[in-house]
Structure formats: structure tokens, C-alpha cells
Amino acid sequence: MARSFPRGLAAFTLAVSVVLGAGAAGCARVPPYATSAHPAAPPTAAPGQQVSLPALPAPGIPGGIWTPNPPPTSPPPTSPAPTSPAPTTATPTTQTTEPPTNPAKPPANPAKPPKTTKPTRVNCAKVKCIALTFDDGPVPQTAHVLDVLKHHQAKATFFVLGELAATRPALLRRMVREGHAIGDHSWDHSQFWHQDAAAIRREVRRTAAAIRRATGSSPRMLRPPFGESNAVVRRIARQEGMAIVLWSVDPLDWRDRDTDTVIRRIVKRARPGAIILSHDIRPSTRRAIPEVIERLQAKGYVFVTVPELLGGRLRPGRTFSQR
Numbered sequence: 001m002a003r004s005f006p007r008g009l010a011a012f013t014l015a016v017s018v019v020l021g022a023g024a025a026g027c028a029r030v031p032p033y034a035t036s037a038h039p040a041a042p043p044t045a046a047p048g049q050q051v052s053l054p055a056l057p058a059p060g061i062p063g064g065i066w067t068p069n070p071p072p073t074s075p076p077p078t079s080p081a082p083t084s085p086a087p088t089t090a091t092p093t094t095q096t097t098e099p100p101t102n103p104a105k106p107p108a109n110p111a112k113p114p115k116t117t118k119p120t121r122v123n124c125a126k127v128k129c130i131a132l133t134f135d136d137g138p139v140p141q142t143a144h145v146l147d148v149l150k151h152h153q154a155k156a157t158f159f160v161l162g163e164l165a166a167t168r169p170a171l172l173r174r175m176v177r178e179g180h181a182i183g184d185h186s187w188d189h190s191q192f193w194h195q196d197a198a199a200i201r202r203e204v205r206r207t208a209a210a211i212r213r214a215t216g217s218s219p220r221m222l223r224p225p226f227g228e229s230n231a232v233v234r235r236i237a238r239q240e241g242m243a244i245v246l247w248s249v250d251p252l253d254w255r256d257r258d259t260d261t262v263i264r265r266i267v268k269r270a271r272p273g274a275i276i277l278s279h280d281i282r283p284s285t286r287r288a289i290p291e292v293i294e295r296l297q298a299k300g301y302v303f304v305t306v307p308e309l310l311g312g313r314l315r316p317g318r319t320f321s322q323r
């Protein structure tokens with residue numbers, strides 16, 4: 001990634017990352033549709049470190065640093081074109097792998113929440129709880145992740161993109177049905193620091209609406225793209241009834257797409273009460289999950305959702321990166 005990145009721009013990115021603060025790294029620096037043209041990311045946050053940005057809009061930060069939007073000539077391999085929701089038959093790869101559902105017909109009663117598995121009733125004050133989170137999906141292969149979680153009786157939290165969630169309501173319903181939690185990760189992974197408050201709010205609301213249509217419930221958690229938060233984002237989260245959920249363990253799976261590396265980093269850095277960042281859109285990450293769960297369960301960890309991890313502390317406008 002960094003190889004093709006012009007040296008001058010790389011230096012500039014580093015400078016920008018300093019401006020943004022070292023904690024600005026992490027969650028999905030690379031949007032799901034980004035390619036090798038995406039620049040290297042700045043250093044990552046220390047565990048538990050809060051990230052913050054200058055007040056929006058960030059002055060002096062030109063566009064193109066993160067190149068969020070793919071060039072029109074390189075369509076994403078796994079995600080459908082976000083701007084073309086109209087019915088089409090030209091996307092067999094995504095349609096055929098979607099879990100059984102009737103794409104032509106919305107859920108019979110979308111307002112009715114699906115039945116969920118019983119709450120785990122884990123007391124995280126006494127048990128070694130840990131929260132695994134998956135960002136940037138759902139993709140069709142998220143179903144495999146759900147299979148693994150079910151097999152290991154592990155709960156997780158999915159921070160979904162609205163543009164993908166809107167096309168895969170069945171997956172979201174399955175998440176809820178199987179006891180997982182769903183959070184809002186913006187509509188299309190845009191850079192909040194380039195947007196004004198109204199645009200950020202639209203992203204958050206549009207995604208929340210997609211989640212609500214699919215599951216019957218509104219999300220109570222927001223994870224801003226790139227984990228970038230500031231006073232504007234916090235205010236919007238509070239007004240929209242969401243807490244901001246970041247993470248304390250970042251295996252850098254969005255950058256280092258090596259399964260063994262991802263396993264090693266997560267297992268090594270896991271702590272009771274930790275929130276682990278990962279990306280179900282990455283094949284290398286999906287392959288890591290079974291062993292991550294097995295090794296941590298062998299150490300006595302119990303995988304819970306973020307709301308379970310935080311208990312009753314999940315309040316709108318508050319920010320969490322661990323228990």
C-alpha cells in the first residue's frame with residue numbers, strides 16, 4: 001500500500017496524523033472498497049486512548065488523504081455500488097451468496113423485532129468478559145462469521161455500514177436473533193471531519209433507519225468511521241440516542257492481512273473488559289476468528305456484546321473504548 005504512495009504525500013499524511021493525534025488511527029482506515037491506492041495509515045492508538053479531532057470542519061486538511069471513494073473504474077469486489085440501489089441483475093456475486101431471503105419482498109413485518117436468544121446474563125464484574133467487534137460489513141461472508149460465533153457460543157457486536165446493511169436485512173435479523181448487537185458505523189464510511197454537522201447527522205440517521213427497518217430496533221451505539229470523534233460527533237450521537245464505542249485492542253487487521261498475525265495480536269493484547277476491533281470484510285480476519293475465540297475461551301474469557309460488557313453504562317453521548 002505504502003509502496004505506491006508518493007513520498008511527499010506520505011510525509012504529509014504523517015504530518016496530518018500528528019495533527020489528528022496518534023490516537024486517530026484504528027478502525028478501518030481502509031474503507032471496504034478501498035484498494036492498494038489507499039495510503040498507509042498513521043500510527044495506532046494506545047489501548048484505551050481516546051481519539052479526538054480538531055473541531056469540524058478540519059481546516060487545512062485537504063481532501064484525498066484517505067481517498068474514501070473508489071474510482072469509478074474499479075468497482076469494489078464485495079460491496080455493491082452504494083449509489084445504485086435500483087434493482088439490477090448485474091450483481092450475481094453478491095446476490096447469490098446472500099443468505100436465503102426474498103430480495104423482492106421486504107420482511108413481512110419489519111417493525112417486529114426478531115426473537116433473540118436469551119441474554120447471556122454474564123456478570124462482567126466477576127467474569128473475564130471481552131467484546132469482539134466487527135466493522136464495515138455486512139458482506140455475504142459475514143454469515144460465515146455468524147456460523148463460527150454460533151458454534152462457539154460467542155456473542156459479538158457488528159458496526160455496520162448503512163449502505164451494506166440496507167441490502168442485507170436478513171443478515172442483520174440473524175445477528176439479533178442469535179444474540180449479537182448492532183451498531184451504526186455511518187452510511188458509507190465517509191470522513192466525518194470533512195463533513196458538517198448536518199451531513200454527519202444524515203449519515204448516522206440513514207444508517208440507523210436501515211438497521212431499524214431490518215431489525216425493528218434502533219441502534220444505541222455509534223462507531224464513527226476511522227474511530228474519529230470530536231465534540232460535533234459526540235453531540236450528534238447524544239441527540240440520536242447513541243453512545244460512541246471505540247476499542248482498546250486494534251490488531252491492525254485492516255492493514256496487515258495475515259491470519260496468524262491477527263490471531264497473535266488479539267490473543268496477546270486481550271484483557272478482561274477489552275473491546276477488540278476487527279473487520280468481517282477481510283478474509284484474513286474471518287479465518288482468524290475461530291482460533292481467536294478458542295484460545296481466549298481456553299484462557300477463561302467469555303465473549304459478550306458491547307452492551308453486555310458495559311452493563312447499564314451505555315448512555316447516549318458517552319464514549320467507551322473498554323469496560
Ligand SMILES: [Zn+2]
Pocket residue numbers: 027028029135136185189225226
Ligand atoms: Zn470502519
